[in-house]
Amino acid sequence: MVKALVGKPAPLGFRMPAEWELHRQCWMGWPERPDNWREDAKNGQQVFAEVASAISQFEPVTVCASPAQYTKAYDFLQDNANIRVVEMSMNDAWFRDSGPTFVVRDRKSTTECEEGQIAGIDWQFNCWGGPEEGCYSDWSLDILVARKILALERVPRFPHQMVLEGGSIHVDGEGTCLTTEECLLNPNRNPDMSKEDIENELKIYLGVKKVIWLPRGLYGDDDTNGHIDNMCCFVKPGVVLLSWTDDKSDPQYERAVEAMEVLSNATDANGRKIDVIKLHVPGPFYITDEEAKGIKLLDNAIPRLAGTRLAASYVNFYIANGGIIAPAFGDEKWDNEAFRVLSSAFPSHKVVMVPGAREIVLGGGNIHCITQQQPKI
Secondary structure, three states: OOOEOOOOOHHHOEEOOOOOOOEEEEEEEOOOOOOOOOHHHHHHHHHHHHHHHHHHOOOOEEEEEOOOOHHHHHHHHOOOOOEEEEEOOOOOOOHHHHOOEEEEEOOOOOOOOOOOOEEEEEEEOOOOOHHHHOOEOOOOOHHHHHHHHHHHHOOOEEEEEEEOOHHHOEEOOOOEEEEEHHHHOOOOOOOOOOHHHHHHHHHHHHOOOEEEEEOOOOOOOOOOOOOHHHOEEEEEOOEEEEEEOOOOOOHHHHHHHHHHHHHHOOEOOOOOEOEEEEEEOOOOOEOOHHHHHOOOOOOOEOOOOOOOEOOOOOOOOEEEOOEEEEEOOOOHHHHHHHHHHHHHHOOOOEEEEEOOOHHHHHHOOOHHHHEEEEEOO
């Protein structure tokens, strides 16, 4: 069994590394819910396989599939020597949120920790809102995903009682965390905790010294209540990418301007002013009648209705070892612009745009949401 550590990460010398720091591997799940993934997840599985394949060019990938889906996932991925498929039960495949947040220890602290230089935080997961507002009614398997991953890797575990998803935080590895009030202060997460309480827990568990709070996330990102990874992320310390639109009639414009004002007046944990790079959103896109008909409306999941705006964002990408794995939506103008901006922002990385990412956003997220990096020590 994976050992639960006594104490808290920061006093033991741990911190959450930036996503661009070296990875041992990437973790992904395998989609199958017919009430979230259209056509019995056939289209979603194809794109998940393409994402795994793209990441595998840069680092190993572990794809976790349920017993019912193991053979299918294996058949999709068996020819790739840098991808392994393991059997794991889950309710859905959003490993950024149900998986562990890895923390590393760069040097010995005054309090010795015999378990080594890497550990995982096992936050509470309540399906993005709990019994009343969650995306589906049963997440009893999802709450075990983090500890299963840590057990497979024999990595010790920091259990935590606070509800938090990995997509709601982004760090620069040097003491600064980005998040949104819309998500972390939503009463469907931790109603008994104040903003100060939550910020203190982020500091003591992630090893950060400063939290920059954006008021809201991306317009239409109702499933997650405005996760930061659809809205804004670090490129390097002191530099962020922000989901932007030039269309003043788009509801996202108000949110982008609001975020820009906060970021422009903020400094990071080391006193640097924040440099903001605008990354224009695609679309807007809406669920089509055909897409809605392909989703089975069951009693235990939120409906995916025709006409609903999709929370599509190029910020929702994954930073691999030397690669940027980013969504492409078939919007030629903005897909090309995203490739240009990302290539400029990450000059030492190869940008790989994955076509068909619309299938992932139909399910409620995108590439960053379905991946979880494990740092290499």
